[in-house]
Amino acid sequence: MRKNKMKTLFIGLTAFVLVGIGAKDTFADEIMWDESDEIxxxxxxxxxxxTGTDRVPRYLQEAGRSSRITVDExxxxxxxxxxxxxxxxxxxxxxxxxxxxxxxxxxxxxxxFYVDRVWSYSxxxxxxxxxxxxxxxxxxxxxxxxxxxxxEFYTMSGEILAQVQDNWSDxxxxxxxxxxxxxxxxxxxxxxxxxxxxxxxxxxxxxxxxTELYGYLLKQCGISVDYASSTDxxxxxxxVFINGSWYHVDVTWDDPLNANVDIPxxxxxxxxxxxxxxxxxxxxGKHYGWxxxxxxxxxxxxxxxxxxxxxxxxxxxxxxxxxxxxxxxxCTVSTATLGDTVYTITDxxxxxxxxxxxxxxxxxxxxxxxxxxxxxxxxxSYDTESGIVKQVYSPTLTAGYYLYGFxxxxxxxxxxxxxxxxxxxxxxxxxxxxxxxxxxxxKLDDSSAVAICLGEEITPDKLKKYFKTGVTVYKGSSQxxxxxxxxxxxxxxxxxxxxVKTYQIAWKGDVNGDGNIDVTDxxxxxxxxxxxxxxxxxxxxxxxxxxxxxxxxxxxxMEQIQKYLLGFIKGFADID
Numbered sequence: 001m002r003k004n005k006m007k008t009l010f011i012g013l014t015a016f017v018l019v020g021i022g023a024k025d026t027f028a029d030e031i032m033w034d035e036s037d038e039i040x041x042x043x044x045x046x047x048x049x050x051t052g053t054d055r056v057p058r059y060l061q062e063a064g065r066s067s068r069i070t071v072d073e074x075x076x077x078x079x080x081x082x083x084x085x086x087x088x089x090x091x092x093x094x095x096x097x098x099x100x101x102x103x104x105x106x107x108x109x110x111x112x113f114y115v116d117r118v119w120s121y122s123x124x125x126x127x128x129x130x131x132x133x134x135x136x137x138x139x140x141x142x143x144x145x146x147x148x149x150x151x152e153f154y155t156m157s158g159e160i161l162a163q164v165q166d167n168w169s170d171x172x173x174x175x176x177x178x179x180x181x182x183x184x185x186x187x188x189x190x191x192x193x194x195x196x197x198x199x200x201x202x203x204x205x206x207x208x209x210x211t212e213l214y215g216y217l218l219k220q221c222g223i224s225v226d227y228a229s230s231t232d233x234x235x236x237x238x239x240v241f242i243n244g245s246w247y248h249v250d251v252t253w254d255d256p257l258n259a260n261v262d263i264p265x266x267x268x269x270x271x272x273x274x275x276x277x278x279x280x281x282x283x284x285g286k287h288y289g290w291x292x293x294x295x296x297x298x299x300x301x302x303x304x305x306x307x308x309x310x311x312x313x314x315x316x317x318x319x320x321x322x323x324x325x326x327x328x329x330x331c332t333v334s335t336a337t338l339g340d341t342v343y344t345i346t347d348x349x350x351x352x353x354x355x356x357x358x359x360x361x362x363x364x365x366x367x368x369x370x371x372x373x374x375x376x377x378x379x380x381s382y383d384t385e386s387g388i389v390k391q392v393y394s395p396t397l398t399a400g401y402y403l404y405g406f407x408x409x410x411x412x413x414x415x416x417x418x419x420x421x422x423x424x425x426x427x428x429x430x431x432x433x434x435x436x437x438x439x440x441x442x443k444l445d446d447s448s449a450v451a452i453c454l455g456e457e458i459t460p461d462k463l464k465k466y467f468k469t470g471v472t473v474y475k476g477s478s479q480x481x482x483x484x485x486x487x488x489x490x491x492x493x494x495x496x497x498x499x500v501k502t503y504q505i506a507w508k509g510d511v512n513g514d515g516n517i518d519v520t521d522x523x524x525x526x527x528x529x530x531x532x533x534x535x536x537x538x539x540x541x542x543x544x545x546x547x548x549x550x551x552x553x554x555x556x557x558m559e560q561i562q563k564y565l566l567g568f569i570k571g572f573a574d575i576d
Contacts, residue, residue, distance in 0.1 A: 071088060071101065072101060074088060076105050076109055076112070078137075079112050079115050079137060080109075080111065080112065082114070082139060082142065082146065084136065085135075086134065086135045088133065088134065089133045089134070091132075093131060093132040094129060095121075095123050096130075098121060098132050098135070102119065107211070108225075110195070110197075110212035110213055110215065110216035111150075111153060111154075111216065113153065113195040113196055113212075114149060114197075115137055115140070116137070116138040116139060119136060119137050120135075149197060152197070153196070154498075156200040157200065157213075157216065158498055160177070161220055163180070163470075164176060165315070166500075167472070167479075169333075170221070170223050171242050171334050172315075173221045174218060174240055174249065175272070175313055177214060177221075179267045179312035181214055181255070182266065182268070183408070184409055185203050185205065185210075186203065186262035187204065187252065187257060188202075188204040188206050191206055193205040193206065194208040195208070195209060195212065196209055196212040196213040206252075207236050211227055211236045214238050214249070214251050215238050218238075218240060223240060223241065225238055225239070225240055225241070226294045228287075228290040228291065229291060230287065230288065230290040230291070232289030233290070235252075235290075237251070237253075237271070240273075242273070245296070245297065245300065246298070247273040247274060247298065248271065248274040248279040250284070250285075253268075254270060258422075263405070263425060264363070264405050264427065265311065265364070265365075265405040265406050267312045268310045269304075269306040269307055270283055270307055271284045271285065271287075272307075273300075273301035274296065274301070274302070275296045275298060275299045276297065277299070278299065278302045305331075305337075305338050308324075308325075309323070314364060314371060316368075316369050316384050317461070318482050323360070323362065323364040323373065325359065325360070326344060326346075326360035327344050328341070328364075328373065328382060342387065343382050343389060345360040347375040347376055349376050349402055349420075349421070350376070350402070361376075361402075361403075361404045361405060361421050362405060363406035363408065363413070363416075364408075365406070365408030365413065367408070367411050367433055368433075368436050369384050370383055371384060372392075372406075372433075374415065375403065376403055377394060377397070377402065377403060378391050378394040378395075379392050379393040379403075379413060392433075393413075393431045395415060395431070397428055398428070401417040401428075402418070403416070403428075404417060404418045404421060411432060411433040411434075412431070412432050413432075414429075415430075415431065416428060436465065438465060439455050439457075440462055440463075441454040441455060442458075442467075444503055449504060450503055450506055451494075451504065452506050452508065452541060452574055453505055453506065453507045454508050456570075458507060459483050459486065460472065460473040460483075461483055463492065467494055470495035471493065473490050473493075474491045474493070486507060486515065487507060487513050487515035488506055488507045488510040488511070488512075488538055488539055488542040489539065490505045491503070492504075504537075505538065506539070506542045508541075508572040509545065509564065511542050512539070518565065519561075521561055522561050524539075524543070525557050526558060529554065529555070543557055545557045545572050545573075545575070546559065
């Protein structure tokens with residue numbers, strides 16, 4: 001039997017308890033600001049100043065921030081710029097509230113991984129109330145080391161975010177990122193890694209690392225995120241705002257352990273999109289004693305089918321799939337509904353003699369419109385277009401052992417073996433899926449915003465695989481279907497380093513923009529040559545097929561299309 005073991009943070013509650021050190025200088029009846037680091041060292045007042053509440057600290061002025069930002073924004077801005085002194089003068093932040101503020105900012109911003117969880121501060125006293133004036137952070141790294149770490153952080157997180165599709169709903173994005181983390185990372189049973197940066201580097205971390213990374217990725221997708229922390233449980237997890245309500249998501253507990261070891265390829269959903277009552281129930285492990293800013297009052301997904309699914313959801317060929325018990329089924333994540341069964345695993349995992357274990361102990365993943373799963377002794381693929389199932393690999397396993405799932409990232413399947421489902425599953429090897437020969441070439445010209453496309457069949461799906469990032473193609477205001485031929489004049493959006501770049505397509509040979517290469521394209525070139533109808537823009541680039549030595553279309557361009565149609569040449573060259 002599998003057990004979803006409770007995972008807790010065992011590092012003295014550093015996930016949510018910080019200690020400020022050193023309170024300095026008390027001044028009655030008048031707010032004083034210390035303008036020198038020497039104040040903290042010498043304990044004396046260099047110069048007393050008074051100011052209004054709209055004073056803007058220098059580092060905020062340099063960042064172009066308004067004086068009307070909140071105190072947590074001011075603290076975050078200062079920390080994000082690695083300032084030695086963060087000026088919080090004028091925000092009326094009471095001394096006793098600083099700790100909670102500092103904790104909240106760090107727990108809510110995974111990109112502050114370099115900020116140490118110890119700090120000092122100064123304050124001034126007004127009518128017996130102590131107000132924070134300045135905070136003096138400490139940093140775990142600086143200079144070139146910090147710059148490199150930040151670059152690594154944004155590169156690693158960007159690679160994850162590049163797999164999130166713009167047309168997905170917020171719920172679909174939340175599901176994908178939840179399953180990605182469960183699949184790609186494991187719990188750190190040494191209790192050493194608690195920040196998102198090291199989590200991504202080492203592929204392991206404690207509950208705070210899970211919570212920070214998941215929250216950061218969701219926020220980059222435009223989804224509001226908060227967190228819940230429980231000192232009673234020594235644990236922290238996320239709340240997410242989906243479809244007008246807040247829900248609990250505990251990624252850590254959805255990434256199960258067996259005998260204190262990660263189970264390869266497992267992504268549970270007992271703690272996904274739960275209400276306050278749901279996360280406290282036995283089905284979600286009985287969370288208790290938490291504090292949070294938001295309440296999970298909606299029970300919309302309390303009885304969602306995914307609660308019993310312990311494998312990642314997979315999106316291939318514009319369709320979500322899941323492995324429900326021993327069946328591969330279509331599903332609609334955004335409405336939490338199951339669809340048709342496309343394949344049933346009938347193989348059994350032997351339990352010795354004539355007995356066998358009930359259920360299918362398979363991994364589940366997808367790549368290039370194919371779904372992948374395993375039987376006890378082989379890896380298989382399911383073609384989402386044709387429905388064809390075929391064996392792709394039969395690994396050599398330890399005697400008496402069988403395949404028990406796998407972890408799949410991109411085109412690498414890291415498969416695991418064990419003697420039974422009750423034993424620790426260990427990785428036995430890696431199968432790399434051969435890259436598909438797409439037979440296309442695309443040149444993106446940023447100066448002209450034109451995408452030069454070469455190849456016989458160019459579809460949005462092939463373009464996505466070619467660029468290995470998010471790609472959408474539009475004809476006018478309508479999106480071109482994934483398997484449909486693109487045409488000259490279509491608009492392509494390509495994700496690049498967190499932004500989207502737009503180009504107009506010039507498909508070599510498709511001169512008239514109808515999505516075909518035929519005699520009508522020869523006629524379009526002829527009309528240009530005769531001066532009947534000018535061919536310009538991307539259509540001109542699509543028609544330039546022969547190097548005639550000038551910038552005008554000629555019969556040589558027509559001849560190239562003729563040779564192509566007669567089968568004398570297989571395609572066109574890029575002469576631009």
